Amino acid sequence: MKDVLKKPDSFFSVFERKGGPDLASTHYCPGCGHGNIHKLIAEALEDLEIADRTVFVSPVGCSVFGYYYFKTGNVQSAHGRAPAVATGIKRALPHSIVISYQGDGDLAAIGGNEILQAANRGESLTVIFVNNAIYGMTGGQMAPTTLIDQKTTTTPYGRSVENEGNPMLVAELLSVLKSPVYIERCTLEDTKNIMKARKAIRKALQNQIDNKGFSLIEILSPCPTGWKLEPVDARQWLIDNMVKVFPPGVYKNDADRPARPIKPRPVLTAAQINKALGHEDKGKSAAAKIPPGFGTHELICAGFGGQGVLLLGQLLTKSGMYEHKHVSWLPSYGPEMRGGTANCHVVVSGHRIGTPYVTEPTLLVAMNQPSLEKFAPIVRPDGMIVYDSSFVRDVNLPAGIRAVPVPFSALANEKLDNPRVANIIAAGAVIGLTGIVQADTMRALIRELPKKQLIEPNLKALDVGLKSVEHIASPTTV
Amino acid sequence: MAKQLVKGNEAIVRGAILAGCRAYYGYPITPASEIAETAALLMPLVGGTFLQAEAEIGAINMVYGAASTGQRVMTASSSPGISLKQEGISYCAGAELPCVVVNINRGGPGLGNIAPEQSDYFQMTKGGGHGSYRLIVLAPNSAQEMCDLTMKAFELADKYRNPAGILTDGYIGQMMEPVDFPEPLERLPEKAWAVKATAETTNNLISSILISAEELEKHVLKLKAKYDEIERTEVLFEEYRTEDAEYLAVAFGILSRVMMTAIDLAREEGIKIGLFRPITLWPFPKKPLGAWTGRARAILVAELSTGQMIEDVKLAVACKPPVDFYGRSGGMVPTPQELLQVIRKLREDHP
Numbered sequence: 001m002k003d004v005l006k007k008p009d010s011f012f013s014v015f016e017r018k019g020g021p022d023l024a025s026t027h028y029c030p031g032c033g034h035g036n037i038h039k040l041i042a043e044a045l046e047d048l049e050i051a052d053r054t055v056f057v058s059p060v061g062c063s064v065f066g067y068y069y070f071k072t073g074n075v076q077s078a079h080g081r082a083p084a085v086a087t088g089i090k091r092a093l094p095h096s097i098v099i100s101y102q103g104d105g106d107l108a109a110i111g112g113n114e115i116l117q118a119a120n121r122g123e124s125l126t127v128i129f130v131n132n133a134i135y136g137m138t139g140g141q142m143a144p145t146t147l148i149d150q151k152t153t154t155t156p157y158g159r160s161v162e163n164e165g166n167p168m169l170v171a172e173l174l175s176v177l178k179s180p181v182y183i184e185r186c187t188l189e190d191t192k193n194i195m196k197a198r199k200a201i202r203k204a205l206q207n208q209i210d211n212k213g214f215s216l217i218e219i220l221s222p223c224p225t226g227w228k229l230e231p232v233d234a235r236q237w238l239i240d241n242m243v244k245v246f247p248p249g250v251y252k253n254d255a256d257r258p259a260r261p262i263k264p265r266p267v268l269t270a271a272q273i274n275k276a277l278g279h280e281d282k283g284k285s286a287a288a289k290i291p292p293g294f295g296t297h298e299l300i301c302a303g304f305g306g307q308g309v310l311l312l313g314q315l316l317t318k319s320g321m322y323e324h325k326h327v328s329w330l331p332s333y334g335p336e337m338r339g340g341t342a343n344c345h346v347v348v349s350g351h352r353i354g355t356p357y358v359t360e361p362t363l364l365v366a367m368n369q370p371s372l373e374k375f376a377p378i379v380r381p382d383g384m385i386v387y388d389s390s391f392v393r394d395v396n397l398p399a400g401i402r403a404v405p406v407p408f409s410a411l412a413n414e415k416l417d418n419p420r421v422a423n424i425i426a427a428g429a430v431i432g433l434t435g436i437v438q439a440d441t442m443r444a445l446i447r448e449l450p451k452k453q454l455i456e457p458n459l460k461a462l463d464v465g466l467k468s469v470e471h472i473a474s475p476t477t478v
Numbered sequence: 479m480a481k482q483l484v485k486g487n488e489a490i491v492r493g494a495i496l497a498g499c500r501a502y503y504g505y506p507i508t509p510a511s512e513i514a515e516t517a518a519l520l521m522p523l524v525g526g527t528f529l530q531a532e533a534e535i536g537a538i539n540m541v542y543g544a545a546s547t548g549q550r551v552m553t554a555s556s557s558p559g560i561s562l563k564q565e566g567i568s569y570c571a572g573a574e575l576p577c578v579v580v581n582i583n584r585g586g587p588g589l590g591n592i593a594p595e596q597s598d599y600f601q602m603t604k605g606g607g608h609g610s611y612r613l614i615v616l617a618p619n620s621a622q623e624m625c626d627l628t629m630k631a632f633e634l635a636d637k638y639r640n641p642a643g644i645l646t647d648g649y650i651g652q653m654m655e656p657v658d659f660p661e662p663l664e665r666l667p668e669k670a671w672a673v674k675a676t677a678e679t680t681n682n683l684i685s686s687i688l689i690s691a692e693e694l695e696k697h698v699l700k701l702k703a704k705y706d707e708i709e710r711t712e713v714l715f716e717e718y719r720t721e722d723a724e725y726l727a728v729a730f731g732i733l734s735r736v737m738m739t740a741i742d743l744a745r746e747e748g749i750k751i752g753l754f755r756p757i758t759l760w761p762f763p764k765k766p767l768g769a770w771t772g773r774a775r776a777i778l779v780a781e782l783s784t785g786q787m788i789e790d791v792k793l794a795v796a797c798k799p800p801v802d803f804y805g806r807s808g809g810m811v812p813t814p815q816e817l818l819q820v821i822r823k824l825r826e827d828h829p
């Protein structure tokens with residue numbers, strides 16, 4: 001064992017961050033357990049030669065000033081959140097040794113979820129959980145670990161099972177989880193037990209060095225000030241009262257799990273990043289610039305969910321983009337969402353687009369009767385309606401609006417034996433009727449489809465769509 | 479590079495990755511979940527971290543931890559989730575940690591609904607969390623800006639060691655538009671202050687606790703000086719058809735897009751109105767908007783709330799000219815025709 005008087009190098013020799021006249025002693029009260037535990041940790045960091053790569057996380061509680069003492073990286077965190085903060089650090093710095101040092105209010109009350117989840121994720125961390133059965137920093141209020149009948153400032157008549165429930169058993173609770181590698185409860189009651197705690201802390205750190213996962217050491221620790229006892233009496237109170245409720249021992253030990261290699265975070269070149277994101281230059285499309293006088297086309301494409309109206313809209317939008325037109329696509333969202341039907345708004349324009357939300361469409365593509373009934377009344381007087389006449393019966397369309405019935409679904413079944421391409425037939429019809437994009441642009445787009453077996457049927461469907469309106473009109477509005 | 483057609487929410491993540499962000503921590507909530515889903519898909523491909531946190535509180539604290547190491551890191555959520563993140567955002571500001579927080583504003587208060595609102599303007603720009611801090615807030619109104627302003631947010635966050643936010647709505651998030659993705663940043667700013675688990679950084683401390691009153695006041699004043707500098711130098715805004723404008727509309731996010739269309743319609747009727755669009759909500763473009771004092775006959779502030787940004791507009795122009803308000807809530811987004819009516823009335827009331 002080391003010379004007990006020598007401060008380990010992982011401890012600052014002078015506590016300059018503490019300020020005030022006495023820079024040699026800690027801010028802890030006489031007889032407080034925090035000091036003992038700090039020392040055990042500091043010695044372990046030195047002996048394991050990991051101080052340089054250690055980050056000490058101190059959330060709120062009496063130990064919030066951990067950074068006064070530990071000559072390691074220090075991150076002070078919000079009350080209860082140390083396991084989440086430690087997670088962020090560890091994931092960013094896989095080589096680091098991260099210690100989350102938490103009190104019982106911090107860990108078992110406000111931070112109950114953070115510790116539970118970090119343990120369950122098996123985060124490779126070392127958690128030191130100081131159980132002193134009270135809130136020290138805020139002046140002696142009840143902790144989740146306060147004993148039954150124990151008086152605190154917020155249980156002036158003593159904690160009762162009826163009102164506050166039983167003391168929280170953290171080591172027991174977390175040990176039922178599968179992921180943690182090591183959970184032990186120790187006490188600071190005497191030298192023998194302090195030596196046990198010393199060993200446990202080292203083991204918990206070694207587990208992290210070996211990247212084995214989550215280790216937590218709960219330590220029963222005196223708080224003479226909170227308990228309103230002299231230091232000597234506080235130790236006795238701990239022995240007489242706490243140890244029975246919180247039995248020391250190893251609650252979980254999977255330490256013979258194999259060590260896992262620590263993978264450094266890869267650093268990618270710009271070219272690798274572009275490749276990963278699919279941002280490589282695919283070259284500009286050869287299509288023409290915006291024809292002069294090209295106005296603004298505002299479409300609503302609507303139908304049953306599953307008819308592919310969103311894709312229909314996207315293909316038209318994308319074709320417009322390839323032709324360097326201004327485009328936007330907006331799916332039904334929020335108040336527009338209704339069960340079973342889907343729609344999207346598409347704008348293809350020669351100018352910068354204001355609202356992407358179409359309120360007075362120049363063109364309605366309706367793939368079923370409800371969509372036709374819903375949107376036909378808002379089509380602009382000079383607008384057009386194209387609808388799937390395979391499904392639609394007796395429709396009452398607004399007077400004066402040009403309406404083109406095309407049996408998209410019937411054509412898909414009869415000509416292509418594939419009901420799923422009705423939307424592409426519709427795309428062909430839209431292009432044939434309006435010329436908002438060129439058929440060749442859409443053909444190029446279809447050829448880029450990731451599923452190769454879909455290319456041919458879709459190209460055919462597009463032609464069927466173009467043909468279906470050939471007799472009606474050539475592209476009018478440009 | 480050729481343009482890509484992507485959703486605004488996806489453009490945020492792609493922009494973040496291009497800006498060197500390599501960690502995303504978040505919790506699902508509509509209409510922001512796609513950001514998490516896109517990050518889950520893309521982060522692993524660039525050696526980054528994606529982790530679905532236990533809640534928004536966990537997520538922002540994971541962000542705090544990652545930011546402590548100097549990593550570029552982000553989280554995204556929608557209104558109720560942003561409420562939960564406020565303590566963490568305040569801690570980031572106090573400890574001077576750069577990070578990016580995206581808010582796809584939904585309807586509130588309480589659970590509200592998932593439709594677009596702009597009712598988190600106060601929450602984002604006026605603090606939200608405790609203490610004297612500021613969040614830099616950018617308000618994109620297109621998919622391209624979702625990418626560009628996310629990149630900008632990382633740049634500003636690092637430059638000022640302060641969290642930066644994106645405030646936008648479900649429409650801008652859901653909408654697909656062409657995006658020209660810039661080249662990835664290869665060199666990021668050095669962060670000598672960060673805790674990197676190395677011998678050189680063992681003296682580094684990330685903390686927002688300053689027990690002595692003198693020390694904390696000094697720290698707060700240092701932050702204040704930084705915020706003053708941001709207000710002086712980082713204001714962004716856009717004007718649309720304002721050259722000869724007699725009336726001015728002020729709007730951001732989706733409403734600025736609807737307003738552009740309404741302005742086109744109004745101009746067809748001979749109403750000379752233009753749009754002033756703040757891009758930085760904080761720092762609010764006080765000066766450029768203030769230049770309209772005495773220039774416009776009246777100002778119309780339109781918001782998807784019962785009126786929040788209007789307070790900043792009124793301050794900026796000292797209520798000269800008169801400032802009218804049009805607001806919708808609950809996800810009710812006005813049509814350009816509805817806004818046109820409001821503009822007509824504005825002219826009638828202030829001839």
Ligand SMILES: Cc1ncc(C[n+]2csc(CCOP(=O)(O)OP(=O)(O)O)c2C)c(N)n1
Pocket residue numbers: 060061062063079102103104105106107130132134135136137138143
């Ligand atoms: C959000 C929040 N709530 C409450 C507090 C006040 N607070 C500070 S420390 C503390 C309890 C600390 O007790 P414990 O974790 O047991 O640590 P100890 O001081 O006993 O070591 C509380 C409630 C806070 N800082 N932040």
Ligand code: SF4
Pocket residue numbers: 027028029031032033034062132136137222223224225226
């Ligand atoms: S109040 Fe208790 S826990 Fe805090 S320093 Fe004093 S004895 Fe230690």
